[in-house]
Amino acid sequence: MLLDRWLGAGAGATDDAPGAADSAAKSRTDQRIPAIEAIREEHRAIAAILSALSRILDGIEAGRLQPDVRLLAGMVEYIAEMPDKLHHPKEDRIFSLLRSKTSDLDGHLDVLEAQHHDSVPATSHLDRALVSYIQGGAEAFAGFRDAARAYIADEWVHLNTEEEHILPAAQRLFSAQEWQDINADFARNGDPWSGEGNRYADLFKRIAHQAPAPIGVGDGASG
Ligand SMILES: [Fe+2]
Ligand SMILES: [Fe+2]
Numbered sequence: 001m002l003l004d005r006w007l008g009a010g011a012g013a014t015d016d017a018p019g020a021a022d023s024a025a026k027s028r029t030d031q032r033i034p035a036i037e038a039i040r041e042e043h044r045a046i047a048a049i050l051s052a053l054s055r056i057l058d059g060i061e062a063g064r065l066q067p068d069v070r071l072l073a074g075m076v077e078y079i080a081e082m083p084d085k086l087h088h089p090k091e092d093r094i095f096s097l098l099r100s101k102t103s104d105l106d107g108h109l110d111v112l113e114a115q116h117h118d119s120v121p122a123t124s125h126l127d128r129a130l131v132s133y134i135q136g137g138a139e140a141f142a143g144f145r146d147a148a149r150a151y152i153a154d155e156w157v158h159l160n161t162e163e164e165h166i167l168p169a170a171q172r173l174f175s176a177q178e179w180q181d182i183n184a185d186f187a188r189n190g191d192p193w194s195g196e197g198n199r200y201a202d203l204f205k206r207i208a209h210q211a212p213a214p215i216g217v218g219d220g221a222s223g
Pocket of ligand 1: 162
C-alpha cells in the first residue's frame with residue numbers, strides 16, 4: 001500500500017515519529033483491536049505528511065528545492081482537515097471512556113482534549129502563513145517556515161502522548177464489550193483515514209506523488 005511504500009522511502013523515518021512507540025504498546029498484548037489499529041494507521045498517515053513537510057521546509061531553506069505551492073497547499077489542507085474530520089472524533093470517544101476508568105491520565109487528557117478543541121484555529125494560522133508566503137514570495141518564507149515548524153513540533157508531542165500513554169491504557173482498561181461497541185462505531189465510518197468518497201486517501205496519494213524524491217514516493221506520477 002502507498003502508505004507503507006512512502007514510509008519505506010523514509011517519509012516517516014524519524015526518531016520522533018509515533019511509530020517508535022508502536023512496538024512497546026503492541027508488546028503489551030497480542031490482542032488485535034481494530035479501533036486501535038485504525039487510530040495508529042491514521043497516526044502513520046499524519047506522521048508521513050508532517051515528516052515530508054519538515055523535509056521540504058529544510059530543502060527550500062537550503063536552496064535545494066524550489067517551493068511547489070500546489071504541494072504545500074495540499075499538505076496544509078490534509079493537516080487541517082483529515083485529523084479534525086476523521087481522527088479526533090474517534091479519539092475523543094476513547095478519551096471520554098478512559099476518564100471514566102481512571103484519573104491517572106487526566107493531565108495528559110486535559111492537554112490532548114484542549115489541542116483537539118483548538119485544532120481549527122491552529123491549522124487556520126498555518127493556512128494564513130502559507131497564503132502570506134504565496135503572496136509575499138521568498139521574503140515571506142521565514143514566517144511560514146516558523147509557523148509550520150511550531151505546528152509540527154506540537155503535533156509530534158501530541159501523537160507520541162497518545163501512542164505512549166493513551167492507547168496502551170485504553171487497551172488495558174476497556175472491556176471486550178466496550179471495544180466491540182467502539183470497533184462497530186468506527187467500522188460504520190468506513191476505512192480509516194480515507195474519508196467520504198475516498199477524499200483524504202486521494203489527497204494523501206496526490207501529495208505522496210507530488211513530493212519530490214526522495215521525500216515522496218519518487219515516481220513522478222500525478223494519480
Ligand atoms: Fe489526538
Ligand atoms: Fe491522534
